[in-house]
Amino acid sequence: MVRTIRHRTMTTNSSKTPSSHATRQQNSNKLSRTKKACFGLMTTVLGLVAIELTLALLGVGRSNADGDPMMGFSKQVPLLERYVDEDGKAWMRTAENKLVWFNDQRFPLTKPANTQRIFCLGGSTTFGRPYDDNTSFAGWLREWLPHVDASSRYEVFNAGGVSYASYRVAAVMEELANHEPDLFIVYTGQNEFLERRTYADFFEQTKAQLWLTGLVSQTRTYAAIDSILRKNAPQESDADSIVLAAEVDERLNHTVGPSDYVRDDEWSDKVREHFKFNIRRMIHIARSANAKILFVVPASNEKDCSPFKPDSEDGSFETGQRSFDAGDFASARAAFQLAIDRDICPLRAPSNFAQFIRDLPESDDVRVLDFESELRNVCIDEHGHDILGEEYFLDHVHPTIDAHRQLSRWLISEMREAGWMAADSIALNELSAETVEGVDQSILGRIDRTAQGIAMRNLAKVMHWAGRFEVAAPRARDAIELLDGDAESQFILADCLRWTGQIDEAVVEFEKGVSAYPTYFRGVQRYGLLLLELGDNDAAREMFSIATLGWPETDPRHWAARFQLSIAHLGACDFESAHRELQECREHTPGDMDVVFAIAEASVGIGEPEKAIELYEQVLDEFPNDVDTHLNLAHTLLSTKQTDRAAGHFATALSLAPDNERAQAGMMVIDQLKQSAE
Structure with missing residues (x-):
């Protein structure tokens, strides 16, 4: 029995457990596969190392480890160029073809001993717009630093690029x-x-994929392969790639105002992620260069600049104005911030962008200065509230000269607190009054009044074009004062007053402009438009007659003035003059239906209703749903006793615009005529 049991046990076990020889053989096979995998991996790694070393010996550089994997630029145009001065000293300076976007700056090619080299980067605020480097925070830093830390030399290079993201x-x-x-x-x-830019599926990648891509992209092998692929790649742009122009190509340059912008929350989210990516990328670049980095939380004009394209369902800015006027500053601040965040054309940093910078982890080599919060504290002290506005900003984002000065002082305090300056450096509040006055005079004394006036005029023009008339008007006044009178600024001011509903004041400023600058035809023409709206047709005719003399017949502006003159003739019931002008306009632009419509009106006035009917019908062929054309045609048909046809056009107008009073009155006339006929 025992043997049987043992035999059965052994037989059963033998079917599941290999013999000792078989076990050793299987373990041997397992070990071999593991060894093979290890040897294969080691061979691959050693091979890659060998390739890397070979490429290094051949002088092949690494791929740009700090490049943006999401986009590139169609041209690699360097900011700096090398030059040698008359004394044979080598310098790096702003490249000539970059001076449209950057200040003219320079620094020695070889950094002198005991020198701290500071690069200030960013967009037009860093640049110093609407002025230049002289009154920017970089310019102020350059003046303060020698007095604060006399034991070191400082080079401050302003690398702010206009419109740079x-x-x-x-x-x-x-x-x-x-x-x-x-x-x-x-x-x-x-x-x-x-x-404009797209992101394809970049943000669909996992963090592990992004990490691995970034790691591989830093090798010389990757650089060599990438170089070969780029050389052999077709020149046509890939629809999925993100290749931007060498310099900024603003969407606003291609539109009349912010009309190109529409609500796109998905794209906005990707822009925010890209922004975060680039902030982290900058930290990596700084650390790779053994440099420190100091981020500034951006600040914006909240209460004195409305959204560039407000959300039609969001009245936050108006709510903020009412709350501010009522002294409810907490509610006002929340409403103004919401207006910025919901702006469909966001030309001010949304709150979550600023918050991301504010929340960056600080370290020995990374610091954050909360410019927005510091400025709010000053605003409380000076005005009793913390709502930022025209007291500190010249437009929607560009600080005043004094705000730049404040920022420079806060930057120095942050640098000292971080331990980035010499131990014996002096706090700014310890500087003598004479030193402070000397710094102020050094900066302010270099301001060119004419250049400053031109800067204000340019700013007024941009804000006027963008429809921010409440911002443009004070800048136009500044330009007029600084330039001791200026034609363009005078008429911009008048037009801003017109569009903000200050009609009496607008007329006064337009009259000043026409009196002082009668040959500034664009401004004279704008005044004519206001007079036309006010129903002063005779005065409007005078302005448009002057304007037509301003441009040759080859200029479209000449014909615009001629057309406006004809409309003023119509308003004054001078149908013969209107008809004559309009016929010439039609010869120049035969397909312009506005001209055809106006000729039809003039034709009625000179007693040619059948011609008017023909012209109105031409307009309806192009614009079948134009209510005014249906109504004018209906009335003209009535005047020629064509009641049934008139009724049809009145009915069409009423169906298109049920609340239109002219259409309602026309149908009543038709009903009365029908009742009389019965």
Whole structure:
């Protein structure tokens, strides 16, 4: 029995457990596969290392480790160029073809001993707009630093690019990282929505995929393969790639105002993620160059600049104004901030962009200065509330000269607190009154009054074009004062008053303009339009007659003035003059239906109703749903006793616009005629 049991046990076990020889053989096979995998991996790694070393010996550089994997630029145009002065000293300076976007700056090619090299980066605020580097926070820094820390030399280079968003700022930073930086100061976040760009499926990748892509992209092998692929790639742009122009191509340059912008929350979310990516990327660039980095939380004009394209369902800005006037500053601030965040054309940094910078983890080499909060504290002290407005900003985002001065002082305090300055450096409040006055005079004394006036005029023009008349008007006044009178600024001011409902004041300013600058035809023409709206047709005719003399017949503006003159003739019931002018306009632009419509009106006035009917019908062929044309045609048909046809057009007008009083009155006339006929 025992043997049987043991035999059965052994037999059963043998079917499940290999013999000792078989076990050793199987373990041997397992070990071999593991060894093979390890050896294969080691061989691959050693092979890659060998390739890397070979490429290094051949002088092949690494791929740009700090490049933006989401986009590139159609041309790699460097910011800096090398030049040698008369004494044979080598310098790096702003490249000539970059001076439209950047200040003219320079620094020695070889950094002198005991020198701290500071690069200030960002958009037009860093640049110093609407002025230049002289009164920017970089310009103020350059003046303060020698007095604060006399034991070191400081080079402050203003690398702010007009309209530059974070991805362009990061690209500039990559270049500057090659020039022995000690500190980067970055003010960015206002321009992230200026350029069209798409993101394909970049944000669908996992963090692990992004990490691996970034790691591989830093190798020389990747650089060599990428170079070969780029050389062999077709020149046509890939629909899924993101290749931007070498310089900023603002969406606003292609539109009349902010009309190109529509609500697109998905795209906005991707812009925000890209912004965050580039902020982190800048930290990596700075650390790779053994430099420190100081971010500035951007600030904006909240209460004195309405949204550039407000959400039609959101009256936050108006709510903010009412709350502010009522002294409810907490509600006002929340409403103004919501107006910025919901702006469909966001030319000010949304609150979540600023908050991301504010929340960056600080370290020995990374700091954050909350410019917005600091400015609010000043506003409370000076005005009793913390709502930022025209007291500190010249437009929607550009600080006043004094606000730039304040920012520079806060930056120095932040640098001292971080331990980035010499131990014996002096706090700004310890400087003598004479020193402070000397710094102020050094900056302010270099201001060119004429250049400043032109800057104010340019700013007024931009804000007027964008429809921000409440911002444009004070800047136009500044330009008039600084330039001791200026034609363009005078008429911009008048037109801003017109569009903000200050009609009496607008007339006064227009009259000043016409009296002082009678040959500034664009302004005279604008005054004519206001007079036309006010029903002063005779005065409007005078303005338009002057305006027609301003441009040759080859200029479209000449014909615009001629057409407006004809409308004033119609308003004055001078149908013969209107008809004559309009016939010439039609010869110039035969397909313009506005001209055809006006000729029809003039034709009625000179007693040619059948001709008018023909012209109105031409307009309806192009615009079958135009209510005014249906109504004018209906009335003309009535005058020629064509009641049934008139009734049809009155009915069509009423169906298109049920609340239109002319259409309702016309149908009543038709009903009365029908009753009389019965």
